[in-house]
Amino acid sequence: MLEIKSLPNFQYLTLDSALDNLADKDLVTDLLLLLHERLKDDWVAFNQFFYEDKLNQANGLMHSIKGIVPMFSDNDTTIQIKQLEEGLRMAGKSADVVMLHLKLDARMQALISELNQWHALFEKSSSTKF
Helix, strand or coil, X not given: CCCHHHCCCCCCECHHHHHHHHCCHHHHHHHHHHHHHHHHHHHHHHHHHHXXXXXXXXXXXXXXXXXXXXXXXXXXXXXHHHHXXXXXXXXXXXXXXXXXXXXXXXXXXXXXXXXXXXXXXXXXXXXXXX
């Protein structure tokens, strides 16, 4: 059985708070599996839209990312997601928004890496529960 206590101390992936907020281990597991399946591709697509100046599509994806990632991320990542979404909506691709994106990109890459670590441990576990 995969227990939170036995997991590495993740910096960006906050499983304890997800369990506290959702209070359902099966739901947390299901959402983590969905997040693992989608986040990397969604972030790659967001970056592509952002760099191709397809800001409506980028903002739409950021809105979707904002819908699930904060349940599992640290406060600073959550704040930066919200700031980038708002910045895109209000200022387009201004210099400030580009800086927000660069800061968030590093955090998202780290979060995706930690999510991959969790998934590898999950796959090795004999149980599908925490």
